Amino acid sequence: MAPTTPRSTDAPTVGLRELADALEGTPVERGLRERKKRARRLALIDAAQRLVAEHGLDAVTVEMISAQAGVSPRTFFNYFESKDDAVLGAEDAGLPDDVVGTFVDGGPTGRLLSDVQVLVAALLAAADESHDRVRRAIDLVQQEPRLLQRHMAWLERHQERLREIFDARRAAHPFSTDTELLNLLVLMLLRTSLVAWERAGYRGRAADHLPSAVAQLLDLAAGDVAP
Amino acid sequence: MAPTTPRSTDAPTVGLRELADALEGTPVERGLRERKKRARRLALIDAAQRLVAEHGLDAVTVEMISAQAGVSPRTFFNYFESKDDAVLGAEDAGLPDDVVGTFVDGGPTGRLLSDVQVLVAALLAAADESHDRVRRAIDLVQQEPRLLQRHMAWLERHQERLREIFDARRAAHPFSTDTELLNLLVLMLLRTSLVAWERAGYRGRAADHLPSAVAQLLDLAAGDVAP
DNA sequence: CAGCTTTTTGCAGTTGATGCATTTTTGCGC
DNA sequence: GCGCAAAAATGCATCAACTGCAAAAAGCTG
Numbered sequence: 001m002a003p004t005t006p007r008s009t010d011a012p013t014v015g016l017r018e019l020a021d022a023l024e025g026t027p028v029e030r031g032l033r034e035r036k037k038r039a040r041r042l043a044l045i046d047a048a049q050r051l052v053a054e055h056g057l058d059a060v061t062v063e064m065i066s067a068q069a070g071v072s073p074r075t076f077f078n079y080f081e082s083k084d085d086a087v088l089g090a091e092d093a094g095l096p097d098d099v100v101g102t103f104v105d106g107g108p109t110g111r112l113l114s115d116v117q118v119l120v121a122a123l124l125a126a127a128d129e130s131h132d133r134v135r136r137a138i139d140l141v142q143q144e145p146r147l148l149q150r151h152m153a154w155l156e157r158h159q160e161r162l163r164e165i166f167d168a169r170r171a172a173h174p175f176s177t178d179t180e181l182l183n184l185l186v187l188m189l190l191r192t193s194l195v196a197w198e199r200a201g202y203r204g205r206a207a208d209h210l211p212s213a214v215a216q217l218l219d220l221a222a223g224d225v226a227p
Numbered sequence: 228m229a230p231t232t233p234r235s236t237d238a239p240t241v242g243l244r245e246l247a248d249a250l251e252g253t254p255v256e257r258g259l260r261e262r263k264k265r266a267r268r269l270a271l272i273d274a275a276q277r278l279v280a281e282h283g284l285d286a287v288t289v290e291m292i293s294a295q296a297g298v299s300p301r302t303f304f305n306y307f308e309s310k311d312d313a314v315l316g317a318e319d320a321g322l323p324d325d326v327v328g329t330f331v332d333g334g335p336t337g338r339l340l341s342d343v344q345v346l347v348a349a350l351l352a353a354a355d356e357s358h359d360r361v362r363r364a365i366d367l368v369q370q371e372p373r374l375l376q377r378h379m380a381w382l383e384r385h386q387e388r389l390r391e392i393f394d395a396r397r398a399a400h401p402f403s404t405d406t407e408l409l410n411l412l413v414l415m416l417l418r419t420s421l422v423a424w425e426r427a428g429y430r431g432r433a434a435d436h437l438p439s440a441v442a443q444l445l446d447l448a449a450g451d452v453a454p
Numbered sequence: 455c456a457g458c459t460t461t462t463t464g465c466a467g468t469t470g471a472t473g474c475a476t477t478t479t480t481g482c483g484c
Numbered sequence: 485g486c487g488c489a490a491a492a493a494t495g496c497a498t499c500a501a502c503t504g505c506a507a508a509a510a511g512c513t514g
Contacts, residue, residue: 072494113447145383152379156372177443181419188411195407216404220340221448260511299463
């Protein structure tokens with residue numbers, strides 16, 4: 001159980017590099033090593049998704065995937081904790097610090113649900129960047145429900161961070177909603193948005209379907225208070 | 228199905244047996260076979276939970292569990308699909324037909340959220356019956372977050388049924404809320420209630436904490452509409 | 455008891471996953 | 485280019501989860 005990994009080691013030469021990163025949407029690739037690392041990772045994800053789409057999850061072995069990607073089976077596990085993670089292309093899409101900061105400070109709207117919505121939007125934005133692989137991942141989850149569990153595992157990795165974020169906000173701007181409930185609210189909005197996006201034929205962005213999900217939730221509540 | 232024990236008057240043994248069953252919370256066990264089956268199953272769950280509580284999930288093997296329960300390792304897998312399932316004591320707690328029927332007919336209150344709440348209450352009631360094992364399962368999930376995934380898998384088994392139920396109700400009493408969202412709503416209410424129950428030291432029933440969960444959700448929505 | 459069904463069990467085999475030692479690759483100063 | 489240190493890839497051995505199959509045991513029924 002490794003504790004949270006601090007993201008940036010505030011280097012002094014930030015400006016230009018950060019701009020370049022923002023444009024490319026990829027983290028710093030300082031040399032051949034990092035580039036190869038990324039390439040292999042993507043190759044493994046692509047191989048995994050392609051094979052599973054064709055043969056089904058259980059018929060595909062780690063050996064096949066790594067062979068397809070041109071690496072040894074042992075290397076596969078240097079990149080992913082499990083076969084399923086590779087199929088999902090599980091990225092550690094962290095929340096941007098500014099978004100988190102704003103949320104903790106009680107912003108941007110001051111209304112909890114709306115602000116959670118912003119949080120979820122940030123998560124979905126990260127998914128937009130590599131939308132091809134995310135698309136395939138969603139499709140595969142429909143086909144292989146077993147993968148849904150790993151989706152849950154993915155949330156779980158962020159759960160601790162989310163918990164901290166919620167608790168931090170609560171400290172300065174108290175609210176009564178249980179942290180556990182908020183965690184699942186995030187999952188609910190995420191998943192509902194992604195499913196809606198899939199049903200819309202992946203047109204536009206995933207985040208475009210988030211307002212609808214929130215509206216449904218409000219309808220649900222409104223219908224209960226005043227039928 | 229004649230009474231196997233010829234008695235002087237009508238069959239009092241039936242009455243006794245049904246009473247005993249009601250007290251134990253067990254369905255009718257027609258013979259030695261069924262009784263043993265149930266006993267073995269419970270023995271396996273108890274062994275699994277005890278061992279995991281003591282040594283941790285990863286340190287416990289199926290071999291240990293089955294040895295502890297006095298069956299062969301191969302038999303273990305006749306009872307559970309996975310080690311985790313045994314630890315959770317995963318029961319196929321189905322919803323009672325009358326509850327489902329009422330819900331599908333647009334009842335009991337006619338307000339979607341409240342009616343979903345009744346559904347969840349029924350689910351929680353099932354958990355109350357074998358509350359010792361459920362308690363231990365919840366505690367273990369806190370300790371071993373990995374088990375949360377299996378909890379998700381558990382929902383998944385009911386997801387199809389829930390989907391049918393929601394769709395059936397929608398047919399006669401239309402509502403706009405997405406089925407996917409409702410599924411996760413059920414999970415959210417279930418989990419929030421269970422966690423609250425645990426935090427309350429398992430006093431009373433799990434379902435007692437459901438109204439609070441719903442209230443939190445309503446607060447959340449109300450706070451967003453009119454801050 | 456004898457025949458039938460259900461359940462358990464042993465055994466062999468596949469696969470996912472991990473630890474460790476070794477080799478290969480890459481980055482870098484010369 | 486050259487050699488050296490760090491990082492990554494690889495090979496190998498190992499463990500544990502899980503499955504299929506067929507034989508044996510146990511419960512059921514007449």
